[in-house]
Amino acid sequence: xxxxxxxxxxxxxxxxxxxxxxxxxxxxxxxxxxxxxxxxxxxxxxxxxxxxxxxxxxxxxxxxxxxxxxxxxxxxxxxxxxxxxxxxxxxxxxxxxxxxxxxxxxxxxxxxxxxxxxxxxxxxxxxxxxxxxxxxxxxxxxxxxxxxxxxxxxxxxxxxxxxxxxxxxxxxxxxxxxxxxxxxxxxxxxxxxxxxxxxxxxxxxxxxxxxxxxxxxxxxxxxxxxxxxxxxxxxxxxxxxxxxxxxxxxxxxxxxxxxxxxxxxxxxxxxxxxxxxxxxxxxxxxxxxxxxxxxxxxxxxxxxxxxxxxxxxxxxxxxxxxxxxxxxxxxxxxxxxxxxxxxxxxxxxxxxxxxxxxxxxxxxxxxxxxxxxxx
Numbered sequence: 001x002x003x004x005x006x007x008x009x010x011x012x013x014x015x016x017x018x019x020x021x022x023x024x025x026x027x028x029x030x031x032x033x034x035x036x037x038x039x040x041x042x043x044x045x046x047x048x049x050x051x052x053x054x055x056x057x058x059x060x061x062x063x064x065x066x067x068x069x070x071x072x073x074x075x076x077x078x079x080x081x082x083x084x085x086x087x088x089x090x091x092x093x094x095x096x097x098x099x100x101x102x103x104x105x106x107x108x109x110x111x112x113x114x115x116x117x118x119x120x121x122x123x124x125x126x127x128x129x130x131x132x133x134x135x136x137x138x139x140x141x142x143x144x145x146x147x148x149x150x151x152x153x154x155x156x157x158x159x160x161x162x163x164x165x166x167x168x169x170x171x172x173x174x175x176x177x178x179x180x181x182x183x184x185x186x187x188x189x190x191x192x193x194x195x196x197x198x199x200x201x202x203x204x205x206x207x208x209x210x211x212x213x214x215x216x217x218x219x220x221x222x223x224x225x226x227x228x229x230x231x232x233x234x235x236x237x238x239x240x241x242x243x244x245x246x247x248x249x250x251x252x253x254x255x256x257x258x259x260x261x262x263x264x265x266x267x268x269x270x271x272x273x274x275x276x277x278x279x280x281x282x283x284x285x286x287x288x289x290x291x292x293x294x295x296x297x298x299x300x301x302x303x304x305x306x307x308x309x310x311x312x313x314x315x316x317x318x319x320x321x322x323x324x325x326x327x328x329x330x331x332x333x334x335x336x337x338x339x340x341x342x343x344x345x346x347x348x349x350x351x352x353x354x355x356x357x358x359x360x361x362x363x364x365x366x367x368x369x370x371x372x373x374x375x
Contacts, residue, residue, distance in 0.1 A: 004353035005032025010183070012036065013086045014067075014094040015074070017044045019140065019165050020124045020199065021096035022063045023172025028092070028179065029066035029358060030346055036086060036370065037067040038074070043363040054338035056360070059165075061341060063172075065334050066358025068366035075105055085374040087112050087119065091192075092179055096124035099134050109194050119192040120182040122175050128198040138199055143167040147203035152210045155225030170202035224284075226317070232280040233258070233287055236317050237295040239303045244317035245295075247307065252276070254312060261310030262303075266294050336360040 010033040014025040022037075022044070029035040037044070044064075049057045072079040084107075087093060093112055095102060102108045109121035123129070126138015133146075144150050144161050154160035178195045186192055204211075209230070214220045226246065227235030236244040247262075249255050259269040267274065267290055273283045280287055295303055307314045316322070323329065330345040334357040346355040 001352065001354040003032075003356045004350045005356075007031040007033040007183075010034065010091045011086075011089055012092040012094065013083075013090045014038065015102075016094060016096055018046050018096070019059060019063065019168035020171040020175070020197075021094050021122075022046070023169060024122065024124075024175035024179065025067065025094055026063040026065060027172070027176040030355065033092070035067040036366075037064065037069050037361065038072050038083070039069060039363060041071055041073070043071070047363065053341060054336075056336060056338050056341075061334075061336065061360055062343065065343075065360050067361055068370060069361035069364055070367045070370045071364045074107060080105075080107070082371060082374045083107070084115070088116055089374075090116065090119060091183070092120045092122065094122040094124070094175065094179075098137075099123075099125050099129045113192055113194060117191055118186060120179060120186065120195065121192065122179060122195045122197065124171055124175055124197045124199070126198060127200045129196065133200070140165040140167045140199075143199045143203055147200055147207055148210065149203060149207060152207075152221055152223060152229065154223040156223060159223065166206075167199045167203050170206060171197050171199045174202050227284070227288070230281060231277060232284045233291055235288065237288075237292050237303075239295055239298050239300040241300055243300045245300070245303055245307070246315045246317055247291075248313040248315075249277075249280075250313070255280075257310040258312055262306045262312060263291065263294050266290055332357060334358075334360060337362050 007028060010028070012025055012028050012033050012035040014021055014035060015038045016022050016025060017039075025035045025037070044060065046059045046064075047057050049059050052058050053061045072083055074080050074083045093109065095109070109123055113119050113121055125134070126143060127133035127136060127146075136142075141161050144167055147167070149166070150159050150161050153162055175195070175197045178197065182193050182195060210221050213230075221229035223229070224235070228248075231248070231250070234246075234248045236246045238244050247258070249258055255274070256269040259265070259267050267287070269275075272279075274280045274287060298306070304314070318326070331342040332345040332355065333340045334343055335341075336359065341360075343357075349355075
């Protein structure tokens with residue numbers, strides 16, 4: 001099978017650290033772009049987050065494959081010239097330094113696009129480059145708090161952050177898709193474009209359902225743990241062995257089948273308290289309690305069998321250990337200084353092509369050849 005490299009010939013230069021910008025440039029590298037990762041002398045600080053992957057950091061292993069690493073001090077005249085030589089040949093420039101950091105040394109995106117009019121620039125920040133929040137430090141958990149995400153996550157009175165770096169991932173995902181749009185635009189106009197991405201804006205977009213509840217109903221969704229805040233029944237129930245299975249009812253046909261096939265008549269589908277979703281949400285406590293009474297008398301296999309016979313959507317409430325051994329988990333090898341590692345394959349599969357991940361670079365691994373190429 002052929003390798004899928006639609007961005008072959010695209011040069012990306014990225015002054016990046018942590019998660020958001022490396023996530024975007026990683027996806028570009030996966031698609032065939034040449035990505036030059038510019039690091040400080042001590043390296044991207046994500047390299048030091050932990051040593052869980054055979055001595056390497058989990059975050060760095062995850063989103064830095066397929067890149068070339070060079071250490072540059074772009075404040076120094078010599079290294080700045082090498083950087084500008086890269087920019088002259090680049091198609092895309094990405095950076096997620098503090099707002100204004102590059103402007104102080106004359107290397108802001110607007111200046112770089114004047115130098116190379118075909119350049120697409122991406123500036124990723126926490127809260128944008130204007131307004132009273134623009135100078136605030138913006139790490140993932142902080143943006144989760146500011147965007148209200150933490151307020152709708154958790155259980156009852158207990159609030160919680162999302163267990164992954166969702167604000168960073170959101171920004172990286174939006175940056176990646178915006179670059180693809182900008183490449184298509186440049187193919188028509190011949191000119192690059194500046195892209196601004198803020199983590200807060202990205203989370204604001206993803207927070208629109210709870211926002212709309214707050215704005216127009218003056219009532220934010222309640223924190224319901226694993227149960228869905230706006231759909232019921234939609235959550236976990238324990239079987240007789242204490243194993244939990246999560247069920248999801250999305251429409252009235254499923255509701256009837258749940259009552260008749262799974263619950264065996266313990267609830268009438270025509271019960272006035274439960275005849276539509278909004279009423280089931282309103283009477284969630286009594287509904288969940290009744291469903292739990294039925295499930296507590298069923299062993300796990302019997303519960304699963306009834307759900308399948310009723311064509312009811314369900315999932316096992318897996319641990320991370322369960323996920324690591326999940327039969328649907330597609331893994332692929334990636335090379336690193338610690339040897340071959342296994343990580344998740346690309347989510348998007350293209351028929352007739354195979355994905356191919358490049359090596360995870362050591363700090364400054366490509367420094368000699370890059371300095372020679374761009375000197």
